[in-house]
Amino acid sequence: MIRLIKSTFYKEQKVKAELIEFITSASKLSMGSECFKFEDNFSKFQGRRFTCFVNSGSSANLLLLQSLLNLGKIKKGDTVAFSSLTWSTNVMPIIQLGLKPVPIDVSITNLNVTSENLISSFNENPFKVFFITNLLGFCADLDKIKQFCDERNVMLLEDNCESLGSELRNEKLGNFGLASTSSFFVGHHLSTIEGGAVSTNDEELSRMLKITRAHGWSRNISNEERNVLAKKNKIDSFYDDYSFYELGFNFRPNEISGFIGNHQLLYLSEIVDLRERTFKLFHQASCQNKNLITLDVKHLSTISNFAFPMIFESKSAFIKYRDAFLKNKVEIRPIVGGDITQQPFFKKTNDKKYKMKNANIIHDKGFYIPNNPELTKEEIETLANLISSDI
Numbered sequence: 585m586i587r588l589i590k591s592t593f594y595k596e597q598k599v600k601a602e603l604i605e606f607i608t609s610a611s612k613l614s615m616g617s618e619c620f621k622f623e624d625n626f627s628k629f630q631g632r633r634f635t636c637f638v639n640s641g642s643s644a645n646l647l648l649l650q651s652l653l654n655l656g657k658i659k660k661g662d663t664v665a666f667s668s669l670t671w672s673t674n675v676m677p678i679i680q681l682g683l684k685p686v687p688i689d690v691s692i693t694n695l696n697v698t699s700e701n702l703i704s705s706f707n708e709n710p711f712k713v714f715f716i717t718n719l720l721g722f723c724a725d726l727d728k729i730k731q732f733c734d735e736r737n738v739m740l741l742e743d744n745c746e747s748l749g750s751e752l753r754n755e756k757l758g759n760f761g762l763a764s765t766s767s768f769f770v771g772h773h774l775s776t777i778e779g780g781a782v783s784t785n786d787e788e789l790s791r792m793l794k795i796t797r798a799h800g801w802s803r804n805i806s807n808e809e810r811n812v813l814a815k816k817n818k819i820d821s822f823y824d825d826y827s828f829y830e831l832g833f834n835f836r837p838n839e840i841s842g843f844i845g846n847h848q849l850l851y852l853s854e855i856v857d858l859r860e861r862t863f864k865l866f867h868q869a870s871c872q873n874k875n876l877i878t879l880d881v882k883h884l885s886t887i888s889n890f891a892f893p894m895i896f897e898s899k900s901a902f903i904k905y906r907d908a909f910l911k912n913k914v915e916i917r918p919i920v921g922g923d924i925t926q927q928p929f930f931k932k933t934n935d936k937k938y939k940m941k942n943a944n945i946i947h948d949k950g951f952y953i954p955n956n957p958e959l960t961k962e963e964i965e966t967l968a969n970l971i972s973s974d975i
């Protein structure tokens with residue numbers, strides 16, 4: 585079987601051996617110095633000033649929106665646009681926090697929202713926030729999207745859980761909006777088993793993320809900032825550690841995840857290179873197959889592909905190739921969460937019917953196949969042959 589995910593994290597045996605030593609000698613395994621070191625290291629990789637490390641990408645999305653509510657930058661009832669082709673927990677926090685979700689259709693050739701789609705959706709029904717998803721290591725014209733959002737005062741947030749390391753004209757995805765989220769779940773570019781993060785350049789938001797991540801208390805911000813909060817709220821020293829200033833969660837990571845994250849970061853550039861190299865081979869192979877809609881992602885300067893998507897011109901071709909991949913023992917799956925507006929939870933919580941033309945085609949006639957950094961040369965060859973084959 586050619587698996588979508590081959591290990592818990594990259595260089596699993598070596599890192600596990602180091603992890604055993606770390607666990608044996610560590611005096612503390614709850615959030616501590618390894619986590620904080622990872623936050624600094626990750627910020628450096630991403631090219632952002634601040635990172636708030638949490639226990640999953642889903643938590644990161646919920647944390648980001650709750651922190652913006654806490655700051656009063658958004659308020660309940662505000663409309664939040666999202667990419668119709670995404671993962672459930674990009675959209676669920678919007679609904680859970682009393683915001684109004686507005687789906688935007690994606691491009692059939694890069695699977696992401698384009699500025700054209702964004703503008704026509706905005707003109708029809710203006711929104712306050714756009715929580716875009718950078719899907720599968722791709723984006724559309726994210727620079728134009730940013731420009732439009734800046735001009736129209738739309739807050740741009742990026743769910744970058746699937747695109748760590750990708751670059752549009754040498755700018756890392758995840759650095760176009762006010763903040764971006766990452767997932768470090770198994771199978772993502774960087775795995776800490778479970779994990780996620782919010783990265784931003786905004787100091788006020790960074791402070792609020794740290795308060796909201798852990799119980800709404802002030803313990804994880806600087807002493808100076810803590811004193812300001814305590815004074816403003818007339819908190820005495822006895823209650824200093826037990827004052828809860830904001831609506832919060834407990835999304836803290838632990839030292840095991842922090843340690844793994846710091847070690848995985850050493851390999852991240854290698855992982856991105858390998859994913860890009862395999863993507864290019866698969867893309868070449870796909871250009872030879874007339875049954876496939878050709879991906880157009882040449883605007884990206886680095887393609888840190890998450891998995892390779894195949895979208896078919898017809899349902900019959902989709903069925904033929906799906907069955908052939910399965911028969912050849914290749915693990916495949918629907919493209920991320922498919923058209924989210926077709927998912928039961930979305931229908932249950934939204935009365936309005938949406939027609940997402942392209943997301944619908946991708947939902948109905950697409951699947952994705954493995955692209956991970958541990959595929960062997962033979963596996964890559966088998967997959968490339970299947971992609972280009974005339975069945």
Ligand SMILES: Cc1ncc(COP(=O)(O)O)c(C=O)c1O
Nearest residue numbers: 640641642671674745767768769
């Ligand atoms: C686009 C996107 N957002 C959010 C998530 C959630 O991340 P996690 O599994 O770490 O909760 C995922 C997970 O795959 C994802 O693909």
